[in-house]
Amino acid sequence: MIGADGGSGTVRRLLDVAFLGETDEDERMLLGDVRLDGSDRDHWHIGQDAQGGSVALCPLPATDTFQIQAPVTPGDTGAPTLESLSHIVDTLIGPDAVRLREATWLSRRRLNVRMVDRYRVGRVFLAGDAAHVHSPAGGQCMNTGIQDAVNIGWKLAAVLHGADASLLDTYQAERLPVAAAVLGLSSRLMGQGIGEHGADTERMLQMGHTYRGGPLAPAGPADAEGPSAGDRAPDARCHRADGRRVRLFDLQRGGHWTLYGFGVRPRPPHPAVRTVAIDGEGDGDPVGRADGADRPGQLIRADRHRRRRSPGGR
Numbered sequence: 001m002i003g004a005d006g007g008s009g010t011v012r013r014l015l016d017v018a019f020l021g022e023t024d025e026d027e028r029m030l031l032g033d034v035r036l037d038g039s040d041r042d043h044w045h046i047g048q049d050a051q052g053g054s055v056a057l058c059p060l061p062a063t064d065t066f067q068i069q070a071p072v073t074p075g076d077t078g079a080p081t082l083e084s085l086s087h088i089v090d091t092l093i094g095p096d097a098v099r100l101r102e103a104t105w106l107s108r109r110r111l112n113v114r115m116v117d118r119y120r121v122g123r124v125f126l127a128g129d130a131a132h133v134h135s136p137a138g139g140q141c142m143n144t145g146i147q148d149a150v151n152i153g154w155k156l157a158a159v160l161h162g163a164d165a166s167l168l169d170t171y172q173a174e175r176l177p178v179a180a181a182v183l184g185l186s187s188r189l190m191g192q193g194i195g196e197h198g199a200d201t202e203r204m205l206q207m208g209h210t211y212r213g214g215p216l217a218p219a220g221p222a223d224a225e226g227p228s229a230g231d232r233a234p235d236a237r238c239h240r241a242d243g244r245r246v247r248l249f250d251l252q253r254g255g256h257w258t259l260y261g262f263g264v265r266p267r268p269p270h271p272a273v274r275t276v277a278i279d280g281e282g283d284g285d286p287v288g289r290a291d292g293a294d295r296p297g298q299l300i301r302a303d304r305h306r307r308r309r310s311p312g313g314r
């Protein structure tokens, strides 16, 4: 069973798994989806005042609504209404610049920064907000949850197809440190304005997460430098052996394992692994291949992290 029932999830509570961290009662926010007049749907509109209060109107794709995020007025303890939100919008964006017409839902949100201390209890696994909730800064939460789901997904499938059940223990070992790192990053970003994220912008893309040194990618001497097992497999333009151009990400699409052989057709280590012979020079050194005689293959996991290099493409 996977408990992916959100930050207030019942599964985690029933398992009595601690949700460690803090709830900031002072950081409250009004949220909702609204229909409005006076704003184009091509941009995310943000109005700010000199005191740092801000209201955001985000056009939701494939709908005629905007998600609105607004501060709670000091002393306001009531449920949000269209009228109270209209007042905030008038104050922060300008009187009558935007007219709220209708709300499909409105809510209050508290800032929670919490995570579990275990991802697994027996046959139950926790994933997504059920396992970690963050500050919204940096847009990290959903991406982290989706990566949880992909990680446990391929492992469960593998065990159902005969892999050793101990593979499931690697879910927590790989994902818990990532959740902790993301929690730290999003908390740090919380105090900054949009556009001030500087060096953290790259980390916000979550491209650099690695399972290097974890149970499925123990660090070895050969991994001291350059890309190694556990790292996210990068994209690159390459040539197939028959000369056709191809992107590595296209070859990995579909949730299967992929084995690349450079200059050779690799032998599949398992029937479910898709093998690809790659020839010619790519536009970089995407997979850390060596020159000359040592042309290692690269085994890429279903979640697009490297499993290992294998000399000779096998």
Ligand SMILES: Cc1cc2nc3c(=O)[nH]c(=O)nc-3n(C[C@H](O)[C@H](O)[C@H](O)COP(=O)(O)OP(=O)(O)OC[C@H]3O[C@@H](n4cnc5c(N)ncnc54)[C@H](O)[C@@H]3O)c2cc1C
Residues within 6 Å of the ligand: 004, 005, 006, 007, 009, 010, 031, 069, 109, 127, 128, 129, 130, 136, 138, 139, 140, 141, 142, 143, 144, 145
């Ligand atoms: C305003 C706002 C902006 C955000 N912006 C971003 C962003 O830019 N980037 C980002 O990555 N993340 C963002 N997030 C966070 C993101 O929405 C969440 O991280 C994500 O939705 C979590 O997904 P989840 O599936 O784990 O949980 P949820 O989305 O909470 O889904 C849990 C589901 O379980 C269901 N459920 C609960 N209990 C039960 C039960 N007992 N039985 C059956 N079903 C149940 C719920 O109805 C719900 O459908 C934002 C969140 C908010 C509120």
